[in-house]
Amino acid sequence: xxxxxxxxxxxxxxxxxxxxxxxxxxxxxxxxxxxxxxxxxxxxxxxxxxxxxxxxxxxxxxxxxxxxxxxxxxxxxxxxxxxxxxxxxxxxxxxxxxxxxxxxxxxxxxxxxxxxxxxxxxxxxxxxxxxxxxxx
Numbered sequence: 001x002x003x004x005x006x007x008x009x010x011x012x013x014x015x016x017x018x019x020x021x022x023x024x025x026x027x028x029x030x031x032x033x034x035x036x037x038x039x040x041x042x043x044x045x046x047x048x049x050x051x052x053x054x055x056x057x058x059x060x061x062x063x064x065x066x067x068x069x070x071x072x073x074x075x076x077x078x079x080x081x082x083x084x085x086x087x088x089x090x091x092x093x094x095x096x097x098x099x100x101x102x103x104x105x106x107x108x109x110x111x112x113x114x115x116x117x118x119x120x121x122x123x124x125x126x127x128x129x130x131x132x133x134x135x136x
Contacts, residue, residue, distance in 0.1 A: 005054030006082045008036045010133060013053070013078060017130040018071035024056070044082065051081050070134070076125035086125065087118040094118075111112045 011034045017023050027045060031038040045064060048054045055067050066073065079086055085096035091121060092115045105111055 003083050004119045005044060006079050007079055009082045010040060012036060012044065013130050014133040014135060016064060016107040020066055020070050024061065024065045026063040037135065047080060047081065068085050070130035073130045074126050076122060077124065086121060087114065089114045093119050
């Protein structure tokens with residue numbers, strides 16, 4: 001399940017995607033428009049800036065903007081940055097693999113099904129970008 005933090009991140013980034021190329025957007029404007037607590041959004045934007053998705057500008061014309069075009073930022077990338085693994089089990093995660101306690105991976109039937117689920121979810125999330133979630 002998507003965390004509240006990931007939902008807020010995707011909502012805020014979709015707002016920035018809708019304003020891409022128009023200059024920086026003030027964080028309080030995004031927080032008010034998307035109904036995201038400002039303190040929470042500050043933490044999220046700090047992480048996303050550190051990860052290289054956002055840049056900030058100070059001063060009168062300051063605010064935040066995307067560093068890359070929205071069609072180059074996959075939803076999977078954002079979710080991984082904010083939430084970590086997308087897979088439902090750590091033993092099927094591509095980027096955050098850890099063996100499950102007490103599991104024999106080669107014969108685990110659950111692992112096989114969860115790998116298939118991961119592959120299907122990833123196919124969608126890797127194929128969708130911020131430009132796909134801009135509000136109409």
